[in-house]
Amino acid sequence: LSIIPLIWFLLVAPAKAATPLDYTRMILEQARAIVAGSQTHNEKVAALSVLFSKYLDTDAMAREALGGHWSSFTPAQQKQFLPLFRELIERAYVQDLLLFQSPDFVYMGQQLLEGGAVVDTQIITPRDKFDIRYTLISAGDKWMVSAITVEGVSLVGEYGNQFNRVLSRMTPDDLIALMRRKFGNQSGETQT
Amino acid sequence: VTTCAVMLKDLRLISRDHAGLIALLVVPIVVITVVASATHSANTTRSIVLPVVNEDQGPVATALISALRDHLDGRAVSRTTAHHMVAELNDAPAALLLPPELSKHYLAQKPSTVELLTDPAQWQELEAIKVVMLLADQETASLGDPLSRELLEVHERSITGDHLSFSSLEQNIPGFSLMFVLLTLIFTVALALREEEVWHTSARLSTSPLTSVSILGGKLLARLIVGTAQLLLLLLFGHLVYGLRLGHSPVALIVVATAVVAAMTCFAAVVGSLVRTQEQAIPVGLAVSFHAGFAGWIILATLQPAPIDANDRSRADDHLVDVRHPGRDTPGAELHRGVNRTARARWIWSGLFPYRSAAVPLQL
Numbered sequence: 001l002s003i004i005p006l007i008w009f010l011l012v013a014p015a016k017a018a019t020p021l022d023y024t025r026m027i028l029e030q031a032r033a034i035v036a037g038s039q040t041h042n043e044k045v046a047a048l049s050v051l052f053s054k055y056l057d058t059d060a061m062a063r064e065a066l067g068g069h070w071s072s073f074t075p076a077q078q079k080q081f082l083p084l085f086r087e088l089i090e091r092a093y094v095q096d097l098l099l100f101q102s103p104d105f106v107y108m109g110q111q112l113l114e115g116g117a118v119v120d121t122q123i124i125t126p127r128d129k130f131d132i133r134y135t136l137i138s139a140g141d142k143w144m145v146s147a148i149t150v151e152g153v154s155l156v157g158e159y160g161n162q163f164n165r166v167l168s169r170m171t172p173d174d175l176i177a178l179m180r181r182k183f184g185n186q187s188g189e190t191q192t
Numbered sequence: 193v194t195t196c197a198v199m200l201k202d203l204r205l206i207s208r209d210h211a212g213l214i215a216l217l218v219v220p221i222v223v224i225t226v227v228a229s230a231t232h233s234a235n236t237t238r239s240i241v242l243p244v245v246n247e248d249q250g251p252v253a254t255a256l257i258s259a260l261r262d263h264l265d266g267r268a269v270s271r272t273t274a275h276h277m278v279a280e281l282n283d284a285p286a287a288l289l290l291p292p293e294l295s296k297h298y299l300a301q302k303p304s305t306v307e308l309l310t311d312p313a314q315w316q317e318l319e320a321i322k323v324v325m326l327l328a329d330q331e332t333a334s335l336g337d338p339l340s341r342e343l344l345e346v347h348e349r350s351i352t353g354d355h356l357s358f359s360s361l362e363q364n365i366p367g368f369s370l371m372f373v374l375l376t377l378i379f380t381v382a383l384a385l386r387e388e389e390v391w392h393t394s395a396r397l398s399t400s401p402l403t404s405v406s407i408l409g410g411k412l413l414a415r416l417i418v419g420t421a422q423l424l425l426l427l428l429f430g431h432l433v434y435g436l437r438l439g440h441s442p443v444a445l446i447v448v449a450t451a452v453v454a455a456m457t458c459f460a461a462v463v464g465s466l467v468r469t470q471e472q473a474i475p476v477g478l479a480v481s482f483h484a485g486f487a488g489w490i491i492l493a494t495l496q497p498a499p500i501d502a503n504d505r506s507r508a509d510d511h512l513v514d515v516r517h518p519g520r521d522t523p524g525a526e527l528h529r530g531v532n533r534t535a536r537a538r539w540i541w542s543g544l545f546p547y548r549s550a551a552v553p554l555q556l
Binding site for chain 1: 249250251252254255295296298299300302
């Protein structure tokens with residue numbers, strides 16, 4: 001029975017989030033509770049992956065990361081690439097978040113843009129602070145993150161640079177195969 | 193009946209050689225004890241100390257130290273203390289320096305360089321540390337970074353010498369060379385002294401105008417020359433065939449080799465004086481060698497080379513580390529497998545302990 005309020009919160013509360021800042025705060029506070037909780041590491045990873053799958057627009061990130069290469073991918077390759085990139089981003093972001101034993105988020109403010117918004121946050125540690133900026137786009141009654149910038153460096157941009165390097169010497173199929181191998185997933189099915 | 197009579201006669205002869213009978217048991221007991229003690233202590237990496245200088249104090253460094261502590265005795269210390277522990281106290285085979293801003297760079301997907309200050313003389317423990325780091329890095333690359341971009345790069349720097357590592361050949365060739373020279377000297381000196389008695393030539397020599405010092409000195413000098421030549425030729429063989437580094441001065445090498453063999457020759461003379469029969473020469477020689485080797489190992493374990501040069505700076509191919517997945521189950525299991533592989537290698541290596549250690553006390 002104790003899980004019912006949480007389910008209600010996850011399903012219903014997002015609809016109530018009016019601003020990008022509020023929505024971001026709600027997601028990150030849920031993430032903080034998971035990270036600081038008593039679950040095992042694997043359980044935390046699974047819970048955070050589920051949470052962020054509703055918050056990160058990984059398809060938009062994938063298209064931005066590939067840039068001009070996106071159009072050179074066939075529809076079939078695009079279809080294979082998107083879930084792999086989603087797995088990559090979720091894994092990287094979740095694992096990075098779990099480096100903080102008990103992340104303390106500070107919400108600096110929001111900037112409303114045409115069709116979207118930018119939310120500035122910080123993770124505060126006893127000795128340091130880490131600036132994280134989320135670029136959000138409106139998606140109905142909720143917001144989705146289309147870009148994450150850590151300490152002034154865009155994660156999508158960094159992955160884009162790596163994709164550029166790989167695709168300069170490999171084909172899209174090779175890149176997809178490489179990502180599958182790295183995830184230990186020969187079938188191409190992603191783990192969620 | 194005749195056979196039994198001969199057998200009884202030989203048994204009576206054997207029973208009169210009390211020292212030989214004792215050696216029948218003492219030698220195997222010594223070998224078993226030394227091998228057991230050597231192999232028993234080399235089966236874990238948790239006893240390996242790794243000082244960590246945490247100048248980052250961020251979440252990445254914290255997670256990294258936590259991951260390393262699962263497999264090593266990681267200790268957070270200052271830079272000065274870390275250098276002291278590795279280069280002077282010989283408490284640790286290496287120290288890890290985590291620079292400021294490591295966490296910020298890592299989280300922003302920017303590569304950082306961490307420094308591994310090493311003492312190559314403690315190469316076994318050093319290899320175990322590298323295995324832990326390498327496996328952790330592979331795991332990180334495969335999950336967190338699909339394109340294997342290394343966010344943490346290790347620069348390895350020896351602070352006790354001008355080489356980052358010593359190959360097993362560079363240790364085995366001089367070690368086995370010394371071992372064979374030592375055993376050859378002990379056997380030949382002991383046998384030569386006893387054979388003089390058996391052949392009754394010692395009695396004849398005693399009637400000559402030669403003093404006993406001259407007689408013994410001549411015998412030992414002959415062995416010294418042969419032993420020195422043997423050692424130099426074996427080292428030359430290692431140099432020509434396996435690229436063993438012998439330094440830059442042939443004269444110094446000859447002087448050192450002569451001094452080493454001179455010490456061995458005198459030691460062989462002492463051992464030869466303990467041997468009463470030809471039959472005792474081999475078991476007593478082996479037993480003494482093993483004891484001396486064990487004593488030498490203890491000395492080397494506590495008195496390692498002093499720092500020589502801290503200027504060499506080279507890159508190593510090993511990288512870090514389990515910072516993204518400090519508590520994950522699968523990488524931990526893989527790390528343990530890797531550590532176990534190292535432990536098995538060390539187990540095999542330790543099986544050679546008595547043979548290596550027999551030569552150790554005479555390595556200058």
